[in-house]
Amino acid sequence: MAKAVKKQALGRGLSALLKDPENDIKSASDKNADKVLGNIIELDIESIEINPFQPRTNFNEETLTELSISIKELGVIQPITVRKTDFNKFQLISGERRLRASKLAGLTTVPAFIRIANDQESLAMALVENIQRHDLDPIEIALSYQRLIDEINLTQEQLSDRVGKKRSTITNYLRLLKLDPIIQTGMRDGFVSMGHGRALINIENKKAQLSIYEKIIAESLSVRATEALVKDYQLGKSGQKPASKPVAAPVPEFVENSIPKFTEYFSAKVDVKVDKNGKGKLIIPFTSNDDFERIKKLISGEL
CATH class of the missing domain: 3.90.1530.30 (Conserved hypothetical protein from pyrococcus furiosus pfu- 392566-001, ParB domain)
Known part of the structure:
Protein backbone atom coordinates (compact mmCIF):
# COMPACT_ATOMS: atom_id res chain seq x y z
CA MET A 1 0.00 0.00 0.00
CA ASP A 119 11.01 12.14 -28.41
CA GLN A 120 10.46 8.58 -29.66
CA GLU A 121 14.03 7.43 -29.13
CA SER A 122 14.31 9.21 -25.77
CA LEU A 123 11.10 7.55 -24.67
CA ALA A 124 12.44 4.16 -25.75
CA MET A 125 15.65 4.72 -23.79
CA ALA A 126 13.74 5.83 -20.71
CA LEU A 127 11.43 2.82 -20.84
CA VAL A 128 14.27 0.36 -21.34
CA GLU A 129 16.13 1.93 -18.43
CA ASN A 130 12.95 1.77 -16.34
CA ILE A 131 12.52 -1.95 -17.07
CA GLN A 132 15.99 -2.67 -15.69
CA ARG A 133 14.93 -1.43 -12.22
CA HIS A 134 14.60 -4.08 -9.53
CA ASP A 135 11.65 -2.53 -7.68
CA LEU A 136 9.10 -2.85 -10.48
CA ASP A 137 6.14 -5.17 -10.09
CA PRO A 138 5.25 -7.60 -12.93
CA ILE A 139 2.38 -5.44 -14.22
CA GLU A 140 4.62 -2.35 -14.43
CA ILE A 141 7.13 -4.35 -16.47
CA ALA A 142 4.35 -5.73 -18.70
CA LEU A 143 3.00 -2.22 -19.33
CA SER A 144 6.47 -0.98 -20.24
CA TYR A 145 6.90 -3.84 -22.72
CA GLN A 146 3.47 -3.09 -24.23
CA ARG A 147 4.31 0.60 -24.61
CA LEU A 148 7.56 -0.20 -26.42
CA ILE A 149 5.64 -2.43 -28.81
CA ASP A 150 2.75 0.01 -29.38
CA GLU A 151 4.50 3.37 -29.33
CA ILE A 152 7.97 2.59 -30.66
CA ASN A 153 6.57 0.05 -33.15
CA LEU A 154 8.86 -2.76 -32.05
CA THR A 155 8.22 -6.44 -32.73
CA GLN A 156 8.70 -8.87 -29.85
CA GLU A 157 11.96 -10.01 -31.49
CA GLN A 158 13.24 -6.41 -31.66
CA LEU A 159 12.09 -5.77 -28.11
CA SER A 160 13.95 -8.89 -26.99
CA ASP A 161 17.17 -7.49 -28.47
CA ARG A 162 16.55 -4.00 -27.05
CA VAL A 163 15.97 -5.04 -23.43
CA GLY A 164 18.20 -8.13 -23.41
CA LYS A 165 15.43 -10.55 -22.43
CA LYS A 166 14.28 -13.78 -24.07
CA ARG A 167 11.19 -13.47 -26.23
CA SER A 168 9.44 -16.10 -24.09
CA THR A 169 10.06 -13.92 -21.00
CA ILE A 170 8.51 -10.91 -22.71
CA THR A 171 5.53 -12.99 -23.84
CA ASN A 172 4.95 -14.22 -20.28
CA TYR A 173 4.84 -10.65 -18.98
CA LEU A 174 2.55 -9.40 -21.76
CA ARG A 175 0.07 -12.22 -21.09
CA LEU A 176 -0.43 -10.85 -17.56
CA LEU A 177 -2.27 -7.87 -19.07
CA LYS A 178 -5.08 -10.26 -20.05
CA LEU A 179 -5.83 -10.97 -16.39
CA ASP A 180 -8.89 -9.42 -14.76
CA PRO A 181 -8.07 -5.86 -13.54
CA ILE A 182 -8.71 -6.90 -9.93
CA ILE A 183 -6.02 -9.60 -10.20
CA GLN A 184 -3.65 -7.13 -11.87
CA THR A 185 -4.19 -4.77 -8.94
CA GLY A 186 -3.55 -7.61 -6.48
CA MET A 187 -0.29 -8.35 -8.25
CA ARG A 188 0.76 -4.68 -8.16
CA ASP A 189 -0.03 -4.54 -4.44
CA GLY A 190 1.94 -7.72 -3.77
CA PHE A 191 -0.98 -9.94 -2.73
CA VAL A 192 -0.09 -12.49 -5.41
CA SER A 193 3.08 -13.17 -7.39
CA MET A 194 3.78 -13.40 -11.10
CA GLY A 195 3.73 -17.19 -10.68
CA HIS A 196 0.15 -17.00 -9.43
CA GLY A 197 -0.73 -14.74 -12.37
CA ARG A 198 0.85 -17.08 -14.92
CA ALA A 199 -1.23 -19.94 -13.53
CA LEU A 200 -4.47 -17.93 -13.55
CA ILE A 201 -4.01 -16.67 -17.12
CA ASN A 202 -4.67 -20.21 -18.34
CA ILE A 203 -8.31 -19.71 -17.33
CA GLU A 204 -10.21 -17.61 -19.88
CA ASN A 205 -13.38 -17.29 -17.79
CA LYS A 206 -12.93 -14.11 -15.72
CA LYS A 207 -15.38 -15.20 -13.02
CA ALA A 208 -13.47 -18.46 -12.56
CA GLN A 209 -10.21 -16.46 -12.47
CA LEU A 210 -11.56 -14.25 -9.70
CA SER A 211 -12.97 -17.21 -7.77
CA ILE A 212 -9.56 -18.91 -7.63
CA TYR A 213 -7.84 -15.56 -6.96
CA GLU A 214 -10.07 -15.01 -3.91
CA LYS A 215 -9.24 -18.53 -2.71
CA ILE A 216 -5.50 -17.79 -3.09
CA ILE A 217 -5.86 -14.69 -0.91
CA ALA A 218 -8.13 -16.31 1.69
CA GLU A 219 -5.98 -19.42 2.11
CA SER A 220 -2.52 -17.97 1.31
CA LEU A 221 -2.07 -20.59 -1.39
CA SER A 222 1.34 -21.23 -2.94
CA VAL A 223 1.96 -21.08 -6.69
CA ARG A 224 2.02 -24.88 -6.84
CA ALA A 225 -1.32 -25.13 -5.04
CA THR A 226 -2.74 -22.53 -7.43
CA GLU A 227 -1.52 -24.52 -10.44
CA ALA A 228 -3.26 -27.60 -9.00
CA LEU A 229 -6.52 -25.65 -8.61
CA VAL A 230 -6.29 -24.40 -12.19
CA LYS A 231 -5.63 -27.93 -13.43
CA ASP A 232 -8.64 -29.29 -11.51
CA TYR A 233 -10.81 -26.50 -12.98
CA GLN A 234 -9.66 -27.30 -16.51
CA LEU A 235 -10.23 -31.04 -16.01
CA GLY A 236 -13.68 -30.37 -14.61
CA LYS A 237 -14.52 -28.10 -17.53
CA SER A 238 -13.46 -30.79 -19.99
CA GLY A 239 -15.58 -33.40 -18.21
CA GLN A 240 -12.61 -35.33 -16.84
CA LYS A 241 -12.30 -36.25 -13.19
CA PRO A 242 -9.23 -35.03 -11.29
CA ALA A 243 -6.86 -37.81 -10.31
CA SER A 244 -7.92 -39.16 -6.93
CA LYS A 245 -5.45 -38.88 -4.11
CA PRO A 246 -4.43 -42.10 -2.34
CA VAL A 247 -6.52 -42.72 0.76
CA ALA A 248 -4.51 -43.27 3.90
CA ALA A 249 -5.14 -46.54 5.73
CA PRO A 250 -6.69 -46.34 9.21
CA VAL A 251 -4.20 -46.22 12.09
CA PRO A 252 -4.15 -49.58 13.95
CA GLU A 253 -5.59 -49.51 17.45
CA PHE A 254 -2.33 -50.55 19.10
CA VAL A 255 -0.63 -47.53 17.50
CA GLU A 256 -3.53 -45.16 18.23
CA ASN A 257 -3.38 -46.05 21.94
CA SER A 258 0.33 -45.22 22.07
CA ILE A 259 0.17 -41.78 20.42
CA PRO A 260 -0.68 -39.93 23.68
CA LYS A 261 2.38 -41.48 25.34
CA PHE A 262 4.62 -40.43 22.45
CA THR A 263 3.18 -36.91 22.54
CA GLU A 264 3.77 -36.65 26.28
CA TYR A 265 7.29 -38.07 26.06
CA PHE A 266 8.46 -35.76 23.27
CA SER A 267 6.34 -32.75 24.35
CA ALA A 268 5.25 -32.47 20.71
CA LYS A 269 2.18 -33.60 18.76
CA VAL A 270 3.39 -36.83 17.14
CA ASP A 271 1.69 -37.83 13.88
CA VAL A 272 1.36 -41.31 12.39
CA LYS A 273 1.19 -42.34 8.71
CA VAL A 274 0.17 -45.89 7.75
CA ASP A 275 0.02 -47.34 4.21
CA LYS A 276 -2.37 -50.01 2.92
CA ASN A 277 0.16 -52.75 3.74
CA GLY A 278 0.19 -51.82 7.41
CA LYS A 279 3.63 -50.20 7.30
CA GLY A 280 3.91 -46.81 8.92
CA LYS A 281 6.06 -44.02 10.27
CA LEU A 282 6.05 -41.64 13.20
CA ILE A 283 6.44 -37.93 12.49
CA ILE A 284 7.87 -35.82 15.32
CA PRO A 285 7.75 -32.06 14.62
CA PHE A 286 10.35 -29.59 15.92
CA THR A 287 10.30 -25.80 16.02
CA SER A 288 13.97 -24.85 16.17
CA ASN A 289 17.51 -26.16 16.26
CA ASP A 290 17.39 -26.35 20.09
CA ASP A 291 14.08 -28.22 19.94
CA PHE A 292 15.57 -30.67 17.42
CA GLU A 293 18.58 -31.29 19.68
CA ARG A 294 16.23 -31.89 22.63
CA ILE A 295 14.26 -34.52 20.69
CA LYS A 296 17.48 -36.14 19.46
CA LYS A 297 18.71 -36.55 23.03
CA LEU A 298 15.38 -38.07 24.07
CA ILE A 299 15.62 -40.62 21.26
CA SER A 300 19.24 -41.50 22.09
CA GLY A 301 18.46 -41.76 25.81
CA GLU A 302 20.78 -38.88 26.77
CA LEU A 303 17.98 -37.14 28.68
Whole structure:
Protein backbone atom coordinates (compact mmCIF):
# COMPACT_ATOMS: atom_id res chain seq x y z
CA MET A 1 0.00 0.00 0.00
CA ALA A 2 2.87 2.39 0.81
CA LYS A 3 4.24 1.76 -2.66
CA ALA A 4 1.03 3.01 -4.30
CA VAL A 5 1.06 6.18 -2.19
CA LYS A 6 4.65 6.82 -3.20
CA LYS A 7 3.74 6.60 -6.89
CA GLN A 8 0.81 8.96 -6.49
CA ALA A 9 2.97 11.49 -4.69
CA LEU A 10 5.57 11.27 -7.45
CA GLY A 11 2.85 11.79 -10.09
CA ARG A 12 1.55 14.89 -8.31
CA GLY A 13 5.05 16.31 -8.00
CA LEU A 14 5.74 15.94 -11.72
CA SER A 15 2.31 17.39 -12.47
CA ALA A 16 3.30 20.54 -10.57
CA LEU A 17 6.54 20.66 -12.56
CA LEU A 18 4.58 20.73 -15.83
CA LYS A 19 2.40 23.59 -14.57
CA ASP A 20 5.45 25.77 -13.86
CA PRO A 21 5.93 28.23 -16.79
CA GLU A 22 9.68 28.17 -16.16
CA ASN A 23 9.69 24.43 -16.92
CA ASP A 24 7.69 24.45 -20.15
CA ILE A 25 9.13 21.29 -21.68
CA LYS A 26 8.86 21.26 -25.47
CA SER A 27 11.48 18.74 -26.56
CA ALA A 28 13.40 15.78 -25.22
CA SER A 29 16.52 17.95 -24.84
CA ASP A 30 14.86 20.56 -22.60
CA LYS A 31 15.67 20.86 -18.92
CA ASN A 32 13.75 18.37 -16.74
CA ALA A 33 12.51 16.44 -19.82
CA ASP A 34 14.25 13.36 -18.41
CA LYS A 35 11.99 13.59 -15.34
CA VAL A 36 8.89 13.42 -17.52
CA LEU A 37 9.81 10.67 -19.98
CA GLY A 38 9.11 7.16 -18.70
CA ASN A 39 7.17 8.28 -15.60
CA ILE A 40 3.48 8.21 -14.68
CA ILE A 41 2.11 11.73 -14.12
CA GLU A 42 -1.24 12.81 -12.72
CA LEU A 43 -2.74 15.22 -15.26
CA ASP A 44 -5.83 17.42 -14.93
CA ILE A 45 -8.48 15.80 -17.11
CA GLU A 46 -9.55 19.21 -18.40
CA SER A 47 -6.06 19.78 -19.82
CA ILE A 48 -6.39 16.76 -22.15
CA GLU A 49 -8.11 17.02 -25.54
CA ILE A 50 -9.35 14.08 -27.60
CA ASN A 51 -7.26 13.22 -30.65
CA PRO A 52 -9.28 14.40 -33.70
CA PHE A 53 -7.76 11.58 -35.76
CA GLN A 54 -8.90 8.90 -33.34
CA PRO A 55 -10.35 6.20 -35.64
CA ARG A 56 -12.68 4.87 -32.96
CA THR A 57 -15.84 6.96 -32.56
CA ASN A 58 -18.37 4.54 -31.01
CA PHE A 59 -18.12 3.51 -27.37
CA ASN A 60 -20.47 1.03 -25.72
CA GLU A 61 -22.20 2.96 -22.92
CA GLU A 62 -22.80 -0.14 -20.80
CA THR A 63 -19.16 -1.28 -20.83
CA LEU A 64 -18.07 2.34 -20.30
CA THR A 65 -20.25 2.51 -17.18
CA GLU A 66 -18.82 -0.80 -15.94
CA LEU A 67 -15.29 0.54 -16.46
CA SER A 68 -16.15 3.75 -14.58
CA ILE A 69 -17.39 1.68 -11.61
CA SER A 70 -14.15 -0.32 -11.67
CA ILE A 71 -12.15 2.92 -11.78
CA LYS A 72 -14.06 4.28 -8.76
CA GLU A 73 -13.10 1.17 -6.77
CA LEU A 74 -9.59 0.46 -8.07
CA GLY A 75 -8.42 3.61 -9.81
CA VAL A 76 -7.00 3.73 -13.34
CA ILE A 77 -4.80 0.63 -13.56
CA GLN A 78 -3.25 1.31 -16.98
CA PRO A 79 -2.28 4.97 -17.55
CA ILE A 80 -3.37 6.74 -20.73
CA THR A 81 -0.80 8.17 -23.18
CA VAL A 82 -0.82 11.84 -24.27
CA ARG A 83 1.27 14.17 -26.40
CA LYS A 84 2.22 17.63 -25.08
CA THR A 85 0.87 20.28 -27.49
CA ASP A 86 1.30 23.52 -25.53
CA PHE A 87 1.93 24.79 -22.02
CA ASN A 88 -0.10 22.50 -19.72
CA LYS A 89 -2.10 21.25 -22.73
CA PHE A 90 -2.08 17.68 -23.99
CA GLN A 91 -3.61 15.59 -26.76
CA LEU A 92 -4.70 12.01 -26.18
CA ILE A 93 -2.75 9.32 -28.06
CA SER A 94 -4.24 6.18 -26.51
CA GLY A 95 -6.68 5.30 -23.75
CA GLU A 96 -9.86 7.16 -24.75
CA ARG A 97 -12.12 4.59 -23.03
CA ARG A 98 -10.15 5.03 -19.81
CA LEU A 99 -10.30 8.82 -20.12
CA ARG A 100 -14.07 8.83 -20.78
CA ALA A 101 -14.71 6.38 -17.93
CA SER A 102 -12.55 8.48 -15.57
CA LYS A 103 -14.68 11.53 -16.37
CA LEU A 104 -17.81 9.45 -15.84
CA ALA A 105 -16.40 8.32 -12.47
CA GLY A 106 -15.98 11.97 -11.45
CA LEU A 107 -12.17 12.00 -11.41
CA THR A 108 -10.44 15.34 -11.89
CA THR A 109 -7.02 13.87 -12.67
CA VAL A 110 -5.85 10.79 -14.52
CA PRO A 111 -2.45 9.01 -14.60
CA ALA A 112 -0.72 9.48 -17.95
CA PHE A 113 2.45 8.83 -19.89
CA ILE A 114 3.56 11.99 -21.70
CA ARG A 115 5.10 12.06 -25.16
CA ILE A 116 6.99 15.10 -26.46
CA ALA A 117 7.50 15.99 -30.11
CA ASN A 118 10.40 14.03 -31.63
CA ASP A 119 11.01 12.14 -28.41
CA GLN A 120 10.46 8.58 -29.66
CA GLU A 121 14.03 7.43 -29.13
CA SER A 122 14.31 9.21 -25.77
CA LEU A 123 11.10 7.55 -24.67
CA ALA A 124 12.44 4.16 -25.75
CA MET A 125 15.65 4.72 -23.79
CA ALA A 126 13.74 5.83 -20.71
CA LEU A 127 11.43 2.82 -20.84
CA VAL A 128 14.27 0.36 -21.34
CA GLU A 129 16.13 1.93 -18.43
CA ASN A 130 12.95 1.77 -16.34
CA ILE A 131 12.52 -1.95 -17.07
CA GLN A 132 15.99 -2.67 -15.69
CA ARG A 133 14.93 -1.43 -12.22
CA HIS A 134 14.60 -4.08 -9.53
CA ASP A 135 11.65 -2.53 -7.68
CA LEU A 136 9.10 -2.85 -10.48
CA ASP A 137 6.14 -5.17 -10.09
CA PRO A 138 5.25 -7.60 -12.93
CA ILE A 139 2.38 -5.44 -14.22
CA GLU A 140 4.62 -2.35 -14.43
CA ILE A 141 7.13 -4.35 -16.47
CA ALA A 142 4.35 -5.73 -18.70
CA LEU A 143 3.00 -2.22 -19.33
CA SER A 144 6.47 -0.98 -20.24
CA TYR A 145 6.90 -3.84 -22.72
CA GLN A 146 3.47 -3.09 -24.23
CA ARG A 147 4.31 0.60 -24.61
CA LEU A 148 7.56 -0.20 -26.42
CA ILE A 149 5.64 -2.43 -28.81
CA ASP A 150 2.75 0.01 -29.38
CA GLU A 151 4.50 3.37 -29.33
CA ILE A 152 7.97 2.59 -30.66
CA ASN A 153 6.57 0.05 -33.15
CA LEU A 154 8.86 -2.76 -32.05
CA THR A 155 8.22 -6.44 -32.73
CA GLN A 156 8.70 -8.87 -29.85
CA GLU A 157 11.96 -10.01 -31.49
CA GLN A 158 13.24 -6.41 -31.66
CA LEU A 159 12.09 -5.77 -28.11
CA SER A 160 13.95 -8.89 -26.99
CA ASP A 161 17.17 -7.49 -28.47
CA ARG A 162 16.55 -4.00 -27.05
CA VAL A 163 15.97 -5.04 -23.43
CA GLY A 164 18.20 -8.13 -23.41
CA LYS A 165 15.43 -10.55 -22.43
CA LYS A 166 14.28 -13.78 -24.07
CA ARG A 167 11.19 -13.47 -26.23
CA SER A 168 9.44 -16.10 -24.09
CA THR A 169 10.06 -13.92 -21.00
CA ILE A 170 8.51 -10.91 -22.71
CA THR A 171 5.53 -12.99 -23.84
CA ASN A 172 4.95 -14.22 -20.28
CA TYR A 173 4.84 -10.65 -18.98
CA LEU A 174 2.55 -9.40 -21.76
CA ARG A 175 0.07 -12.22 -21.09
CA LEU A 176 -0.43 -10.85 -17.56
CA LEU A 177 -2.27 -7.87 -19.07
CA LYS A 178 -5.08 -10.26 -20.05
CA LEU A 179 -5.83 -10.97 -16.39
CA ASP A 180 -8.89 -9.42 -14.76
CA PRO A 181 -8.07 -5.86 -13.54
CA ILE A 182 -8.71 -6.90 -9.93
CA ILE A 183 -6.02 -9.60 -10.20
CA GLN A 184 -3.65 -7.13 -11.87
CA THR A 185 -4.19 -4.77 -8.94
CA GLY A 186 -3.55 -7.61 -6.48
CA MET A 187 -0.29 -8.35 -8.25
CA ARG A 188 0.76 -4.68 -8.16
CA ASP A 189 -0.03 -4.54 -4.44
CA GLY A 190 1.94 -7.72 -3.77
CA PHE A 191 -0.98 -9.94 -2.73
CA VAL A 192 -0.09 -12.49 -5.41
CA SER A 193 3.08 -13.17 -7.39
CA MET A 194 3.78 -13.40 -11.10
CA GLY A 195 3.73 -17.19 -10.68
CA HIS A 196 0.15 -17.00 -9.43
CA GLY A 197 -0.73 -14.74 -12.37
CA ARG A 198 0.85 -17.08 -14.92
CA ALA A 199 -1.23 -19.94 -13.53
CA LEU A 200 -4.47 -17.93 -13.55
CA ILE A 201 -4.01 -16.67 -17.12
CA ASN A 202 -4.67 -20.21 -18.34
CA ILE A 203 -8.31 -19.71 -17.33
CA GLU A 204 -10.21 -17.61 -19.88
CA ASN A 205 -13.38 -17.29 -17.79
CA LYS A 206 -12.93 -14.11 -15.72
CA LYS A 207 -15.38 -15.20 -13.02
CA ALA A 208 -13.47 -18.46 -12.56
CA GLN A 209 -10.21 -16.46 -12.47
CA LEU A 210 -11.56 -14.25 -9.70
CA SER A 211 -12.97 -17.21 -7.77
CA ILE A 212 -9.56 -18.91 -7.63
CA TYR A 213 -7.84 -15.56 -6.96
CA GLU A 214 -10.07 -15.01 -3.91
CA LYS A 215 -9.24 -18.53 -2.71
CA ILE A 216 -5.50 -17.79 -3.09
CA ILE A 217 -5.86 -14.69 -0.91
CA ALA A 218 -8.13 -16.31 1.69
CA GLU A 219 -5.98 -19.42 2.11
CA SER A 220 -2.52 -17.97 1.31
CA LEU A 221 -2.07 -20.59 -1.39
CA SER A 222 1.34 -21.23 -2.94
CA VAL A 223 1.96 -21.08 -6.69
CA ARG A 224 2.02 -24.88 -6.84
CA ALA A 225 -1.32 -25.13 -5.04
CA THR A 226 -2.74 -22.53 -7.43
CA GLU A 227 -1.52 -24.52 -10.44
CA ALA A 228 -3.26 -27.60 -9.00
CA LEU A 229 -6.52 -25.65 -8.61
CA VAL A 230 -6.29 -24.40 -12.19
CA LYS A 231 -5.63 -27.93 -13.43
CA ASP A 232 -8.64 -29.29 -11.51
CA TYR A 233 -10.81 -26.50 -12.98
CA GLN A 234 -9.66 -27.30 -16.51
CA LEU A 235 -10.23 -31.04 -16.01
CA GLY A 236 -13.68 -30.37 -14.61
CA LYS A 237 -14.52 -28.10 -17.53
CA SER A 238 -13.46 -30.79 -19.99
CA GLY A 239 -15.58 -33.40 -18.21
CA GLN A 240 -12.61 -35.33 -16.84
CA LYS A 241 -12.30 -36.25 -13.19
CA PRO A 242 -9.23 -35.03 -11.29
CA ALA A 243 -6.86 -37.81 -10.31
CA SER A 244 -7.92 -39.16 -6.93
CA LYS A 245 -5.45 -38.88 -4.11
CA PRO A 246 -4.43 -42.10 -2.34
CA VAL A 247 -6.52 -42.72 0.76
CA ALA A 248 -4.51 -43.27 3.90
CA ALA A 249 -5.14 -46.54 5.73
CA PRO A 250 -6.69 -46.34 9.21
CA VAL A 251 -4.20 -46.22 12.09
CA PRO A 252 -4.15 -49.58 13.95
CA GLU A 253 -5.59 -49.51 17.45
CA PHE A 254 -2.33 -50.55 19.10
CA VAL A 255 -0.63 -47.53 17.50
CA GLU A 256 -3.53 -45.16 18.23
CA ASN A 257 -3.38 -46.05 21.94
CA SER A 258 0.33 -45.22 22.07
CA ILE A 259 0.17 -41.78 20.42
CA PRO A 260 -0.68 -39.93 23.68
CA LYS A 261 2.38 -41.48 25.34
CA PHE A 262 4.62 -40.43 22.45
CA THR A 263 3.18 -36.91 22.54
CA GLU A 264 3.77 -36.65 26.28
CA TYR A 265 7.29 -38.07 26.06
CA PHE A 266 8.46 -35.76 23.27
CA SER A 267 6.34 -32.75 24.35
CA ALA A 268 5.25 -32.47 20.71
CA LYS A 269 2.18 -33.60 18.76
CA VAL A 270 3.39 -36.83 17.14
CA ASP A 271 1.69 -37.83 13.88
CA VAL A 272 1.36 -41.31 12.39
CA LYS A 273 1.19 -42.34 8.71
CA VAL A 274 0.17 -45.89 7.75
CA ASP A 275 0.02 -47.34 4.21
CA LYS A 276 -2.37 -50.01 2.92
CA ASN A 277 0.16 -52.75 3.74
CA GLY A 278 0.19 -51.82 7.41
CA LYS A 279 3.63 -50.20 7.30
CA GLY A 280 3.91 -46.81 8.92
CA LYS A 281 6.06 -44.02 10.27
CA LEU A 282 6.05 -41.64 13.20
CA ILE A 283 6.44 -37.93 12.49
CA ILE A 284 7.87 -35.82 15.32
CA PRO A 285 7.75 -32.06 14.62
CA PHE A 286 10.35 -29.59 15.92
CA THR A 287 10.30 -25.80 16.02
CA SER A 288 13.97 -24.85 16.17
CA ASN A 289 17.51 -26.16 16.26
CA ASP A 290 17.39 -26.35 20.09
CA ASP A 291 14.08 -28.22 19.94
CA PHE A 292 15.57 -30.67 17.42
CA GLU A 293 18.58 -31.29 19.68
CA ARG A 294 16.23 -31.89 22.63
CA ILE A 295 14.26 -34.52 20.69
CA LYS A 296 17.48 -36.14 19.46
CA LYS A 297 18.71 -36.55 23.03
CA LEU A 298 15.38 -38.07 24.07
CA ILE A 299 15.62 -40.62 21.26
CA SER A 300 19.24 -41.50 22.09
CA GLY A 301 18.46 -41.76 25.81
CA GLU A 302 20.78 -38.88 26.77
CA LEU A 303 17.98 -37.14 28.68
